[in-house]
Amino acid sequence: MTPEERPREHKQVIYRFKALLKSGMHILDNKDIQRIKEAYKLAAEVHKDMRRSSGEPYLFHPVAVARIVLEEIGLGATSVIAALLHDTTRFGGLTLAEIEQRFGKDVSAIVAGLNRIAEINHSKDADQSENYRNLIISISEDIRVILIKLADRLEIMRSLNHFTKEQQASKARETFNLYAPLAHKLGLYKVKSEMEDLSMKFTENEAYKSIIKKLRNTTVARNKFIREFMEPIEEKLNLQGLNFEIKGRTKSVYSIWKKIQKQNVPFEKIYDVFAIRIILDTPKDKEKTECWRVYSTVTDKYIPNPSRLRDWVSVPKSTGYESLHTTVVGPDGRWVEVQIRSKRMDEIAERGLAAHWRYKGIRQEAGIDEWLSQIRDIIETPDISPEEMVNSFKLNLHSQEIFIFTPTGDLKKLPVGATVLDFAFDIHSQVGYHCMGAKVNQKNATIREELKNGDLVEIITSKNQKPKKDWLNFVVTSKAKSKIKQSLKENEMQVADLGKEMLARRLKNWKMTLDDTTVSLLIKHYKLKDATVLYSSIFHEKIELSDIKLVLLGDKQPEQAEPQKRVVEHRVTKFDDYLIIDERLDNVDYRLAKCCNPIPGDEVFGFVTIGEGIKIHRNTCPNADRLRDKYGYRIMKAKWREQTESGAFQVTIKIVGYDELGIVNRISEIVSKEMKLNMRAISIESKGNSFVGILKVLIEHTNQLGNLLSKLQKTAGIQRAIRVNR
Template identity: 40%
Template structure:
């Protein structure tokens, strides 16, 4: 009875005003009424059943329920680690929210399904055989990513279905954690890994306790494919999420087994939340509880949600939008007020980036940026600027040195044979690298002039004739 009552209370939450809509997009709502996590599990199943039978409702109701599902229930299923449930909810919501895009994508996927199934079967056989040769007892399976996931990729990559990559994924379930890492080595020896696409969710599990190793490789036919390795326990949690950990015992009253309590500390907070939702302001306050301890959820002016590590700043937000926006970011408006770049973002903030064509990244920005993307982009600009300045300095130093020795720098620039000799003598890769090394002080300009005009016995150094001034 308590579970049914809890589910009923969740159903009564409504969103009317703009503030309510923002609260809805915040993706944390249903925790407020759930003393017992099973209420949420039942509600998710109830919502899945509703979505499967949505055809019989009016168009208005279809869109409202689908939007609520996409904004709240699918993210909640993801937060609980229930990936299969989340994927089905997203696909069903996608069908009603963007019916034309859904029909078009569904038809394209169906048209190429037979070919893709054959490809998946071939890769599975190859993987299974390769791992068996190396002594791994592995269960290999493959699948196409679900429709909404492919739709997101199409939007993100701004390309046609035929051009999208990485829409098939493979799982290798192996016996131990050590085998997970070793299997990745076998996979990388077979197919070339895509740089920057290896993710270690075993050492750093997701907040929902998802654990696996992810890598993307260039597979057969030069296709990008994602491969995950995990143990049977990890696979169970990846598929079932919290339901794989939850112990339905009377003595716990629907609570977490003490052995799992540490891993799901955030759930203790979720179960303890019991508040009345009287108005949108109160609702916003309740959903801003520090449930996601290492994440902040912020909004664009259009209401799109972005998730950042706690401590992130407007710079992290700007580089998420686009590299150029980040490079020219000079400030931000947060909730309508101008803030400096060092401002720490808070959950619920509405952020608008202010840019200037004259703005360029500075070294101080590394003290403010938190995300790997922002920091790498800033470092890249700083390295490029520093390199250009060093090359310019090296050029000036060498030009001055050669002038003092009666040689022409401009003639050296046209004399590729002498440049090649200098590159070989100094063991650098090219002439620009030589100028860079002079600019950094690794090579002295006087050493270069001595190479170009070596002393003959006790006489004064004699410049190479082709480089003499005049």
């Protein structure tokens, strides 16, 4: 640069910075302006010798980004300062600690988030999943990071002419696939449209130039048509005393190109290349009423297409977008799109999320909050892989919406293709976990049924229902997918813990210990990923415990093992398929379930509990069906060891009969004298001529119990004697 050029260049930089300050003079106070000036001086010092690809001073870029942040997105002083400083730490001029000391934690955190995104390898072979991943994390921490990043990318796209062809193609694709949809999701429709147009300029240049040329050539005719269309409408609106402004807006180049491709017609046959926007200056409490008054006025004059009515005033989009859209037949039979909204609605449509902060308390903020909550759900899902995170993010980014009603009239927004199960998880995770089906518009529906716009859905739940792996095949929302995966993971960890308990117990019987060496040997032998898979395989019986013993013993035959181990082998292999229960339950972690009080001789099964070892239940236990249905994977076959020593278990017997004199004595004689059993308690309750008695007695085996019941039922005055679970 020549000495003569330097002062001129310096003036250009100063001019651009003053334009930035001027654009914020109505919303920034003196303190804000002083902080922005300080940030500008620091940025100017760091970037003073740096140049852009175009040869311009690098400082042009942060100043331009800051201006987009302030003017076009509508953020405040903190974001403007962060935009000015967003490249200063990457180029070694400042540290995050220095920025925090001078401008506070918020600015420092935003710059750190922007750095994280900027540190991505943008080569053509780079895996873009890392780009998505960093964006997701940034969004979850502070939404301003991504808003400034959008401003940064928009400024780069506006300057893309100075990049290499390869860089142009790469950045255009990335902008179209990632940043434009993100701008759309955050309600920045103007930014989104410009990004799409600029992306098309560098990927479909011939089509882009052709549409631009034809739009220029039809400008005069288009403006004349708009005037003719609006004159009778303006007259009627003025008579009604409405304050309004009318704008004729040409649709984006990209949206026109999409119509040409979709309809397979030339540009001249695309009639709705522009939209007419009527913007009302009215208080918030009158917005809806006056928007519909304008709609009525327009459709009184021109015939509307009922299928093209879009009411986002009554039900705003999740981005907060509010507007009435209709398409009518104008002069010469041409279709015209008319958009009707208030001044507040228009600002939200132009500035998206940032405008919500200006209109605090409006209910449409919930839509953005819901979406950000879903993004945070993605981040907080345990053990989610980068690829899964990316896919979930893309799903949230690109999904179109349907509106579903709950039985109480609440409205839920879900992506197109959402199922009953997606809806259940949207209500609450626990509702999703236990969803069995639903009533959709009063008709029974399965959890797989795809919902349609306007459906009324009532979820049906069951405590016995739990997430299954195949659910992942038909849910579409990221919340449902992440919660199902989380539940399956937690369940598998519980299963692994139970498998570990089973292995540790069996090793203890074999006089072995469960240590890292043993586990490593088994993982290596079975070629498994880790210990969790080993324990789960043991629990699901994919690996037999008897096989594990052979692996650990190596080439030793049972008779070659130590005497103690031969005894263990004899006791284990004899009953490989069953859990063998010693009636005294010595030295094993078994417990008899109190709900059914099993005794030797009962047909039983084992149920592996969490933290209480194995509980033994009778096959006829009132809880048996529930345990088998809900926890079938935790059921173990079990039977009693042949009885060698006496042992007694308390049994409760219910006796029903006639209330006769001496009936208690008869029962006592049978129990104590004839059967020689220990009677622990007896109670009799009379009911008219009948009685109901409860007898508690110690029994050693089911054969004894059978004999006792038989004798009681043959006794005069006793109608029925049965065992009960008490």
